[in-house]
Amino acid sequence: MRKMLLIPAIDLRGGQIVRLYQGRFDQEKQYQLSPLEVAKSFAEAGVSIIHIVDLDGARQGTPAHKDLILELAQKVPAKLEVGGGIRSMDSIREYLDGGVSRIIFGTLVHRDQKLVEEALKNFPKKIAIGIDAHKGRVAVSGWEEKTSIDAVEMAKKYNRWEVRAIIYTEIERDGTLEGPSLSGVEEILQNVEVPVIASGGVSSMEDLKKLKPLEKEGLEGVIVGKAVYENRIDLKAAVEFLAE
Secondary structure, X not given: OOOOEEEEEEEEEOOEEEEEEOOEEEEEEEEOOOHHHHHHHHHXXXXXXXXXXXXXXXXXXXXXXXXXXXXXXXXXXXXXXXXXXXXXXXXXXXXXXXXOOEEEEOOHHHHOHHHHHHHHHHOOOOEEEEEEEEOOEEEEOOOOEXXXXXXXXXXXXXXXXXXXXXXXXXXXXXXXXXXXXXXXXXXXHHHOOOOEEEEOOOOOHHHHHHHHHHHHHOEEEEEEOHHHHOOOOOHHHHHHHHHX
């Protein structure tokens, strides 16, 4: 059984590392840190993969931090999974050719099904499906647009061998440090066989201890953001704990 991964997040807006509260762009906290130095520090702590979100790209529909992300891919000794504004085959190829390990599709799943199918065919196991849920319903376009689509039904739709992972985020908990929604994660796990990565609300080692038992049900990793930047979680210790 593969051990669960601790996946720290770098959310980019205007070239800066930020964290949003419940995905709201009007509730943003900036961290005056170098994305490159932060990513390198994550790798030094033993992290094997880093979650990168181009928030400006998600809003505008085209990558806004492509050069910075490709620099990270070349200079940081950890894998990168990248999402935000990637809505063309050219963007996908450029990122993958530039050293990014996998691409995250969120809004694209709802905007261009043909492109999603083409990407899964051409880059199997290189595409992760991001399911961002607000009260059980999928949200898109940087979480600003709510849909009526059920998150579990969306997960079932992409329970396919070509999909590398499903990244499930509970928007209400993201950036809140209120703890993850175990029931929401468990429901996704019960309905799919592809690996699942949980995101949203993790605030402490206690939260990681609650998620760890779900490893045997297919939980491949957990994304942590604010808790790392606010020094609520010792990254090295967390990586080692999940690897036990």
